[in-house]
Amino acid sequence: MFAVKHFVRVNLNSNNNSISKISIRTINHQCRLLIVGGGSGGMSMGAKFAKDYKQDDIIIVEPSNLHYYQPMFTLIGGGIKTFDKSHRQTKNIIPKKVKWIQDSVTQFKPNDSMVITSEGDKISYDYMLVAMGLVLNYNQIKGCEEALACAPDSGVCSIYSPKYVSQVLPTLENFKSGNALFTFPHSPVKCPGAPQKICYLAEHLFRKRNVRDKANISYITALPVIFGVKEYAKSLVKVAAKKKINVKYSTHLVEIFPDKKEAVFQxxxxxxxxxxxxxxxxxxxxxxxxxxLKAATHLTNEAGFLDVKKHNLQHVKYPNIFGIGDCTNSPNSKTVAAVAAQSQVVYKHLKALMDGKVEKQSKYDGYASCPLLTGYGTCILAEFDYNLERKETFPIDQRKESWLMYQLKKEAMPPLYWHLMLNGYWNGPEFYRKMLHLGMV
Structure with a gap:
């Protein structure tokens, strides 16, 4: 629905004051389900619900023209994949029957079941799913953006942003000797295994280029452990020791001096x-x-994350609001695999609510997966739940480095994401886990 407002402008520069009328269009939208964010969570949920509702019953608000498969960024940094394979046009992956508003939500008004966008549009909803993900705060490290802007010559790189990921491989290939430092920040992160994956790939690349003996490699993490799940951590400590990588704990990067190639750690x-x-x-x-989202304090916890119930991701205060993915305070590891497992649970609970029913059976147990690349051709596939207990899909010991798990990460996961998950068909490996373990899990 369109509402046209007229504003009066008085022209004081003319001899005779003239009055002119400017028409500004503001748009009011109404939908059954509003999805805020078009990342992996928003798109996969839009695809699930599009099968049940009419044209434009569902709205996705997403500002970006491009949709990225972010787990591929580590592979790009290591030269295993190319950047052009990591993204697609948003218009080409928006689910059929879903209306895409290319804008950003700037205000949440949950008491009115309404949001306001940066263009001033008002969107009223019956139900809302918040899938806004996380933002990258390079500016919180002094000198970081300046150093990244001069890559690869600066020696500073990062796999986390599409803006910078293509400079990682040239930076690593430029290395001749000295310190190679890989950091993990003092904050929540998406794909928490990625910072050490690129460290292991760099170490292997240095060996392939015959400069490993001239490299002093350090993995510097703000965490007190190398990985949050104890049994995988034991394996990764051995991997780091085998590769002669120095691991420093409880330490984070606070400043970079690009001109001197010096970094300050606390x-x-x-x-x-x-x-x-x-x-x-x-x-x-x-x-x-x-x-x-952080500004919407009536929706978030003290850290700025959407405040949800951890077993169904329904908001603790507003029953018509759910969350999915990295932006919620659900205490799971922030990975695409977690989003896949959450998606079916959120779908069942939200769909039941929209149909006037109550879903009691489906619960999210905190499942997340992290394929920890340990080199070119090896991978430890970590799978675990809220209790940090292993929840492995394959009937092998996944704590060990594996060529098969490497191929799974490299070859199988990208098409699974593009063709199954984003079309609403992939809910994680639960079914296959039961089948491969003969129902014994």
Whole structure:
């Protein structure tokens, strides 16, 4: 529906004051389900619900022209995949019957079941799904954006952003000798295994280029452990030791001096700072929910994450609002695999509510997966739940490095994402896990 407002403008520069009328179009939308965000969670949920509702009953608000398969960024950084394979036009993956509004939500008004976009449009909804993901805060590290702008010559790189990922491989290939530092920030991150994946790939690349003996490699993490799940952590500590990678814990990057190729790190325990020279510095930026969501304090917790019930991702205060993916305070690892597992649970609970029913059976157990590349041709496939207990799909010991898991990450997961998940058909490997374990899990 279109509402036209007329504003009066008085022209004071003419001898005779004239009055002119400017028409500004503001648009009011009404939908059954509003999805805020067109990432993996928003698109996959839009595809699921599009099968049940009429044209334009569902609206997705997403500003970007391009949709990225972000798990491929590590492979791009290691030269395994090319950047052009990582993204598609948003218009080509929007589910049929779903209306795409290419804009951003700037205000949430849950008491009125309405949002306002940056263009001033008002969207009223019966139900809303928040799928806004996380934003990358490179600017929280002094000197970081300046250094990244000069890559690969600066030696600073990052796989996390489509803006910078293509400079990672040239930066690693430029390395001749010195310190190669790989960081993990003092904040939640999406794909928390990625910072060490690129570290292991770089180490292998240095060996292939015959410069490994001239490299002092460090993985510097703000966490007190190398990985949150103890049994996988044991394996990864051995991998790092085998590759002679120095692991520093409870330490995060706070400043970069690009002109001197120096980085300042702070120890989170005693707050002391140290400065290190680098030839290569891979930066994992601090991350947070988008500022528009953080500002909606009636919807979020103190950290700015959408406040939901962890077993069905329904909002704790507003029953007609659900969340999915990285922007929620659900205490799971932030991965695409987690989104896939969440999607079917959220769909069942939200669809039941929309139909005037109650879903009692389906629960999200915190499942997440992280294919931890440990080199070219090897991978540890970590799968776990809220309790940080292993929840492995294959009837093999996935704590061990595997060529098969590497091929799964490299060859199988991208088409699974583009053709199944984004079309609403992939809900995680639960069915296959039961089948492969003969129903014994």
């Amino acid at each position: 120890n989170l325990n005693d707050k002391s700072c140290t400065t290190e020279k680098y030839s290569v510095l891979h930066v994992t930026p601090p991350q947070s929910t988008p500022p528009e």
